[in-house]
Amino acid sequence: MSSRKIIHTSKAPAPIGPYNQAVMAGNTLYISGQIPMDPNTGELISGDIKEETRQCMENLKAILLKASMGFGQVVKASIFVKDMNQFASVNEVYGSYFEPATAPARETVEVANLPKFVNVEISMIAVR
Numbered sequence: 001m002s003s004r005k006i007i008h009t010s011k012a013p014a015p016i017g018p019y020n021q022a023v024m025a026g027n028t029l030y031i032s033g034q035i036p037m038d039p040n041t042g043e044l045i046s047g048d049i050k051e052e053t054r055q056c057m058e059n060l061k062a063i064l065l066k067a068s069m070g071f072g073q074v075v076k077a078s079i080f081v082k083d084m085n086q087f088a089s090v091n092e093v094y095g096s097y098f099e100p101a102t103a104p105a106r107e108t109v110e111v112a113n114l115p116k117f118v119n120v121e122i123s124m125i126a127v128r
Contacts (some may be wrong), residue, residue, distance in 0.1 A: 010063035013037040016115060022063050024106050029067050033080065033123040034059040035115055049086045049119055053093040056122045061097070072098050076125040083119065084110040090120055092095040 005023035012034065015021060020029040036045040036052035037059070043053045064070055080089055087108060098104070104124070114121045 007063060007067045009062050011066070011068035012059040013039045013042070014077040022067060024067055025111055026128040029064070029069060029073075029124075031060060031063050031124045031126070031128075033078070033115075033121040034063075035118045035121050037116075037118075044118060045070045046118070049089045050093050052061045052118065052120050053122075056120055057094065057097050058124060060124055064124075064126060065096065067126070069128065072102060073101070073126040073128060074098075074124050075127050076105050079106065079108040080111050080114055080121045081119065082111060082114060083107075086119065094122070099115060106123045 003026060005024040006020045007024055007029065008020065012021055013030065019032050022029055034056045036055035037043070038045060039059065039062070040053065045052050061071065064073070079090060079094065081087060
């Protein structure tokens with residue numbers, strides 16, 4: 001079995017359950033879903049889906065950086081939204097973090113609810 005290392009940074013929200021921010025297994029980083037929580041204040045960002053998405057992406061960025069990686073190494077993303085009508089706004093912010101030619105594979109799924117009843121959650125897989 002490949003090596004396994006827990007990745008944790010104070011620059012992203014602490015887990016709110018029995019899981020870790022990310023796990024590095026060999027050369028693959030599995031990042032847990034990030035919600036729009038400000039890691040400095042512990043407060044949820046709400047009311048503007050673009051700002052909520054930006055906070056999710058900044059949390060993901062902090063975890064990637066802690067693992068000495070970046071968005072260019074992301075191979076898979078999963079986006080969960082409460083309202084698919086907000087997809088265009090979420091996609092606009094999400095897309096600003098990637099080069100279109102090398103953007104990762106992705107799915108976007110509308111769900112009934114998310115942790116802490118937020119409007120968006122994003123998880124990623126990256127490879128060195």
